[in-house]
Amino acid sequence: MLIPLNDGTAEAVVRRHLHHLVDDEVRASPGIRGGQTSADQALTRFSVAGYAARRSQVLPETDRGASRLSPYIRHSLLPLRRVWEHVGAGPARDTRKFRDELLWQEYSRHLYARVSGALHRNLRFAAPWHGEFEPEAWPRQMRCVDSVVSELETDGWLVNQTRMWLASQYTVRSGAGWHAGQEEFYRHLLDGSRAANLLGWQWTVGAGTGKPYGFARWQVEKRAPQLCRDCPLARACPIEQFPTGAALPPVTDAPANLLHDPHLSTTRGPADVVRRRAPRSVLLTVDSLGDADPALRAHPEIPSVFVFDEPALDRLRLSSKRLIFTVETLQDLARRREVVVYLGDPRAIVPGLDAAATFAPVPSFARYAEGAAELHPWPWLVAPHGGSVASFSAWRRASTEVLADDRPVDTAGPAHS
Numbered sequence: 121m122l123i124p125l126n127d128g129t130a131e132a133v134v135r136r137h138l139h140h141l142v143d144d145e146v147r148a149s150p151g152i153r154g155g156q157t158s159a160d161q162a163l164t165r166f167s168v169a170g171y172a173a174r175r176s177q178v179l180p181e182t183d184r185g186a187s188r189l190s191p192y193i194r195h196s197l198l199p200l201r202r203v204w205e206h207v208g209a210g211p212a213r214d215t216r217k218f219r220d221e222l223l224w225q226e227y228s229r230h231l232y233a234r235v236s237g238a239l240h241r242n243l244r245f246a247a248p249w250h251g252e253f254e255p256e257a258w259p260r261q262m263r264c265v266d267s268v269v270s271e272l273e274t275d276g277w278l279v280n281q282t283r284m285w286l287a288s289q290y291t292v293r294s295g296a297g298w299h300a301g302q303e304e305f306y307r308h309l310l311d312g313s314r315a316a317n318l319l320g321w322q323w324t325v326g327a328g329t330g331k332p333y334g335f336a337r338w339q340v341e342k343r344a345p346q347l348c349r350d351c352p353l354a355r356a357c358p359i360e361q362f363p364t365g366a367a368l369p370p371v372t373d374a375p376a377n378l379l380h381d382p383h384l385s386t387t388r389g390p391a392d393v394v395r396r397r398a399p400r401s402v403l404l405t406v407d408s409l410g411d412a413d414p415a416l417r418a419h420p421e422i423p424s425v426f427v428f429d430e431p432a433l434d435r436l437r438l439s440s441k442r443l444i445f446t447v448e449t450l451q452d453l454a455r456r457r458e459v460v461v462y463l464g465d466p467r468a469i470v471p472g473l474d475a476a477a478t479f480a481p482v483p484s485f486a487r488y489a490e491g492a493a494e495l496h497p498w499p500w501l502v503a504p505h506g507g508s509v510a511s512f513s514a515w516r517r518a519s520t521e522v523l524a525d526d527r528p529v530d531t532a533g534p535a536h537s
């Protein structure tokens with residue numbers, strides 16, 4: 121089935137054509153718009169000066185140093201290389217710290233490409249992992265929790281610091297299995313990706329390092345003191361002290377390929393363009409929706425195609441703001457070239473498209489690769505290597521392409537600060 125992009129605003133398109141795939145009231149994120157044009161504007165506005173000192177600030181919002189570029193990076197509207205270069209002239213400490221975070225993003229992609237479905241389970245240490253979603257694991261009487269969950273549900277974006285608060289509260293304090301918590305994040309986050317979200321949860325709850333990140337009043341007082349001032353539990357704060365607990369035991373079934381990649385060429389994807397036949401269209405995927413998509417750039421004259429994966433979306437029940445972000449992105453692209461949008465099963469639709477596509481380092485790309493007329497390489501920031509991906513620092517040490525003067529400011533994990 122075809123979805124007309126010119127059927128009103130992105131909200132209207134979702135309301136008319138994709139409503140059966142969402143459970144919430146159809147509403148866009150108030151602060152973040154999809155599309156290459158919005159991504160370009162956000163990057164132009166972003167200055168890295170002050171980033172190192174303020175990236176973890178939560179409130180007031182005007183003091184936040186985080187770039188809020190993640191939804192554009194996640195969908196490759198802003199390729200990592202472009203963002204990396206954008207900050208090149210900034211103050212050295214800020215540039216180094218920011219690039220270090222971009223490398224965390226790249227690391228998450230390498231890790232997921234390597235271990236694939238194993239990232240959905242405890243990777244190295246046994247943290248509470250499975251079970252249904254438990255909303256009460258985020259007690260809404262606590263102003264800090266309530267404020268952040270509301271922001272997640274409304275805006276679809278959080279600073280790294282408050283993602284750690286929620287993940288830690290959910291699993292380290294409440295004892296709920298982290299996978300359902302990450303699924304709730306994934307439903308709402310405009311930057312939600314399996315790679316970075318699973319990594320963020322694994323590392324916060326200790327499944328990556330054995331050392332869970334402890335969330336306590338101390339961080340709230342430091343990063344958003346007004347939340348404590350306004351909290352009905354201010355005098356009986358349930359997180360007054362840091363949580364205590366023994367170090368997590370190692371799992372017995374850690375993926376063998378964490379330390380060494382026996383299938384490096386599969387992980388990396390094609391190194392050169394693979395040409396099978398002349399393409400009639402360019403297929404875009406959620407991992408690569410930007411004007412810089414290699415297949416799109418190689419074929420400016422033919423239509424681009426996007427498929428809303430109906431069976432997957434039916435299962436995932438994403439928040440409508442995520443679908444609106446995608447429709448906005450496609451509408452923006454449609455101002456520059458022809459865009460055809462399908463709703464259905466990509467396994468049935470894609471083989472008939474004779475499309476050129478860009479490889480994406482995620483397991484679901486298999487359903488797009490089959491039958492592709494032409495396959496373009498994924499534009500890695502750092503070429504994948506066959507060495508260890510068991511930790512960020514081990515991965516980085518083996519990533520010899522990264523320049524020596526871009527050494528990380530710290531290597532404690534995304535759960536630092």
Ligand SMILES: Cc1cc2nc3c(=O)[nH]c(=O)nc-3n(C[C@H](O)[C@H](O)[C@H](O)COP(=O)(O)OP(=O)(O)OC[C@H]3O[C@@H](n4cnc5c(N)ncnc54)[C@H](O)[C@@H]3O)c2cc1C
Nearest residue numbers: 186187188189190221224225280283312313316317320534
């Ligand atoms: C529990 C949890 C879940 C997370 N889920 C996601 C997710 O689904 N998608 C996602 O892109 N990031 C995720 N992150 C990482 C990080 O929180 C976000 O990338 C960041 O907050 C986005 O805001 P920003 O663009 O202002 O980041 P900035 O601080 O401005 O950093 C610039 C860019 O670096 C990358 N980056 C920064 N920190 C990290 C990190 N710790 N791991 C990986 N990449 C990073 C992002 O691409 C980000 O846009 C998660 C972290 C945690 C702790």
